[in-house]
Amino acid sequence: MSHAVIHDVLAGRYAEGETVTVKGWVRTKRDSKAGISFVAVHDGSCFDAVQAVVPAELSNYENEVKRLTTACSVIVTGTIARSEGKGQQFEIQATEVEVVGWVENPDTYPMAPKRHSMEYLREFAHLRPRTNINGAVTRVRNCLAQAIHRFFHERGFNWISTPIITASDSEGAGEMFRVSTLDLENLPRTEQGKVDYSQDFFAKETFLTVSGQLNVESFCCALSKVYTFGPTFRAENSNTSRHLAEFWMIEPEVAFADLADIAQLAEDMLKYVFQAVLTERADDMAFFAERVDQDAIQRLQKMIDSSFVRMDYTDAIEILKSSGKTFNYPVEWGIDLQSEHERYLAEEHVGAPVILQNYPKDIKAFYMRLNDDGKTVAAMDVLAPGIGEIIGGSQREERLDNLDQRLLDMGLDKEDYGWYRDLRRFGTVPHSGFGLGFERLVSYVTGIGNVRDVIAFPRTPGSADF
């Protein structure tokens, strides 16, 4: 691995005249009439390729260099020079070009250098990382993930890997996938003729988790500041640009924190990761602003510079009612806000991110803390201009009596929540947390509208390829 990273070459970390070797793939090649080829080589370390200027004098110039096509892998050795063309500051005057791997039938290579639709690229999820757009998405996604871990680590949080396979439907949050090793062609049966799950791998019915929240609360009630960052699953037949059957979630949980604390944490976290991406991935963000969404950079900068406005749900309903707007879904206290409502509030009424708080208890989960009014719970959603809800969180009900009443009201069996109730029986504390869907964050940051294009291998109804 004693070769130069292309990012370092372009950043000027090698002196003019210094000999370097780079290893990567041909992005484009152009032959001049003067008998020189310009080969752009990328290695994924940054958005740009480095230009290798290849003279006809090389022994394999006619036989190999001139036959290079996009995606051929090469090892280029040469000296660093100032580039006279526009674009990069540095280029490589090649003294040797070794072709490592050719491209079979270049004319039909699926990632040939032209503009492909996002739908087309999805069919080649194993090759699309080689495109400009998917390479940029991958680097930005990584940058966001690293920034999230760093943000929490710097603040004394412990990352907890909550279980993926679970026997409980944590919150009735959605349809679940079954996990089983039973032979479906030959299912074991009980005496009553039902499927005998006692013979399944875990000796009971098990599913893929929809959220790590309840589990991570048990660590919060011991280590104070914790978070999850892992995959979660919804077996919903939702074919929309915002839904995946498998997606990654970040769920922090903080002891002795109330709703205001956790709202502040959400605001701080978003600003932190947006700043990280603008600083560390300026090259990729410039590409998104140029080719995907003009507003990509300004949108993040504006989020960083703005104060998120806190607003009560009840006030928001009044604002929506007196807005003079006609919504597809009529506005009445008690409704679950739709995207059109959320976006009106954030984009038109406030013109900045809004943290909406204190929702009617009947539209929220059992674990959210009942407010003194008896009608609302200490829940909050962060609504961002251009996307709507990006984070949802709440203060958790830490009072056992209230929790039991909520379980009862919602038709849930408190026996199923025995261990969760224990957290309230033994040294209960006020605590709060939120959930952030990672793909929605990447989609928001890059401006790429469909979450299928910001995860490596998307899983959606009818599709689990690769």
Next chain:
Amino acid sequence: MSHAVIHDVLAGRYAEGETVTVKGWVRTKRDSKAGISFVAVHDGSCFDAVQAVVPAELSNYENEVKRLTTACSVIVTGTIARSEGKGQQFEIQATEVEVVGWVENPDTYPMAPKRHSMEYLREFAHLRPRTNINGAVTRVRNCLAQAIHRFFHERGFNWISTPIITASDSEGAGEMFRVSTLDLENLPRTEQGKVDYSQDFFAKETFLTVSGQLNVESFCCALSKVYTFGPTFRAENSNTSRHLAEFWMIEPEVAFADLADIAQLAEDMLKYVFQAVLTERADDMAFFAERVDQDAIQRLQKMIDSSFVRMDYTDAIEILKSSGKTFNYPVEWGIDLQSEHERYLAEEHVGAPVILQNYPKDIKAFYMRLNDDGKTVAAMDVLAPGIGEIIGGSQREERLDNLDQRLLDMGLDKEDYGWYRDLRRFGTVPHSGFGLGFERLVSYVTGIGNVRDVIAFPRTPGSADF
């Protein structure tokens, strides 16, 4: 959240005489005859609790403070003072103690302060984070995870979230869990009477992944340096201290890297994360050395200070044969080494970590690169004293012809590996990677022998509680 973190109090970040508020849980309480109570309060931010000295003058002293038991949650306000006793340097002279949450029936509280067996603690996985040992494990686990992300990020790697749900049995690496939304009581059937998976959620049979390697190779062949860090699954009926049905894996993959490069990366990574844990979690490591495994700290320090010895499998076989030792499994060229062999090599013969290389092809996976001898493949295992294999990796077969031959030899259908073969058809490059089981790493670092005790909620045959 405007309270002091106990770690900061103990580290002397507050001046003597300064008023602070801490929030946490009672670890222990002792009442002196002089009418003072000593309440040790922890909040998970570090191993130690801070001692609050509570005078009888407080209005709730008799009614509340004296009734405090382990795990009650409290908010203590007071002034920082030098501690005269041994142990901590600083303590809090309490001026106010607010009891936030009591413990129901303290006499039967499952985590009462006495020594519990690890088996017992496992039955209370939701409460065990409150114990000294599980709190320490959680912090060390977090430290290791953060260090791993940092190590790769600093070296220009991109974290890739490879899919959890997969339609392919990546390498025949082990039994898999089925993922399905079919109604098992009412299975759809094809005309031939078989289960009709075309009606399942993904319109085909799907499983939980056993490894992200094949998927991450596609990103490696575009972005050069990538890694996974995510959950993987084995539906094996293995009731051992080293097996979990659900565990986390780290799988880096590097383009243009050969076996020697990836062996070096493995050595560098282990040393980096061991150093991080010794530096950042000295408190927890001291506890492990005192209570779990005397050798816990020295073992890591020795790994950091030693050069890992490279050894060929073929040489290792000779060494084992001429060792004069009687092994349970006889030694012959071609065998898969057992733990007894690995530990002899690392612990007795070398006395340092060994990187064993170039294994017989017949005992290794199809994707490993065939060596020129035609008999061995460029595989490597890192063997650590005290545990045996901790990392396994290889250079991947980048030559399409060889890959196809290996698939054929192993009875695999190359049609099932169409997209994987594409990576060799279009700009193939030499590349290498390894896999590290995260729980085995945490087990090795802490000295805790059973991987069930180093993951939040272990999943094993017959057990998926919480």
